[in-house]
Amino acid sequence: MVANAVALLNPERGSGGIISEVALQSNPTEAAPLVGLCHPLREAGIISQGPHGSYSHLGPMEYAFDLSVDIGMPVYAMRSGKVLNLEDRFPDTGGGEENLHKFNYVLIEHTNEYRSAYLHLEQGFQARIGIKLGDRVQAGQLISYSGNSGWSTGPHLRIEIHYAAPKGSFGQTAPFQIDRICGSGVIALAQVERRLANRQTKWLNSVLAHLVRQC
Structure with a gap:
């Protein structure tokens, strides 16, 4: 784990600028x-529902994350792999x-029979x-853009890591952790957590200030 932590701050790069995984x-x-997974929004978004979320993260989807974000935000691959399946025909209503079952998505196959899934994507991303x-x-x-397709109460990106399932379908989710930002350098998870926490604190403070003014 020590070696991996150092690699986050001082990433090794191949001849093509590719981050060692x-x-x-x-x-x-x-x-x-x-671990070894990149932030799919490069720090954008706030977690609106995490693992075991009572609204929809149950059963096979228990380890999913929902990231609240506007429609049209770039979505990046969390890890290298092959596009196993995708859907792009449903509107962002x-x-x-x-x-x-009317959501747009990208499913990427990785090593060790794991797959990453990116759901509720914006219609038209494929073209x-x-x-x-x-x-x-x-x-x-870059693999897609965030949207509001499918069963959704508002624009967001759902991310999942699955165990392999037959015929490119969705399998049981596995517990995972985003621990790097790829594409414009690699940043340790602790830095990501601090920045997200600061944003959430500012938002909570603004809500509290508004409530105080209403009293």
Whole structure:
């Protein structure tokens, strides 16, 4: 773990500027989640629902994260791999359970039979980016844009790491942790957490100030 922590602050780079990736371990747990994953929004967004969220992160989706963010924010691959499946035909209207299966997404296959999923994406991202089935992507590469498709109460990005499932479908999610920002340098998780915490504190302070003025 010490070596990995150093690598976050002083990333090794190959001849093409590609960030060296740590191997994804077998049998991750909540105490020892998967690491070596890039922030899909490069710090944008605030966690609106985390693992075991009572609204929708149950059963196979128990380790998902929802990041509240405006429509049209760039979404980047959390890890290098191959585009296994994608969907791009549903509008960004949000809605209830009737739209459960009407969401746009990208599913990327990685090593050790893990897959990363990016859901509720903006309609039309495939033509804008040119991404297609079978493409090889690098960690930190632009793969889509955030949206509001499917069963959604507002614009956000859902991210998941799955165990492999048949025919490019969604499998059981695995516990994971975002520990780097790729594409414009690599930043330690602690820095990301501090910046997100500062943003949430400022937002809470503004809400409290508004409530005080109403009293």
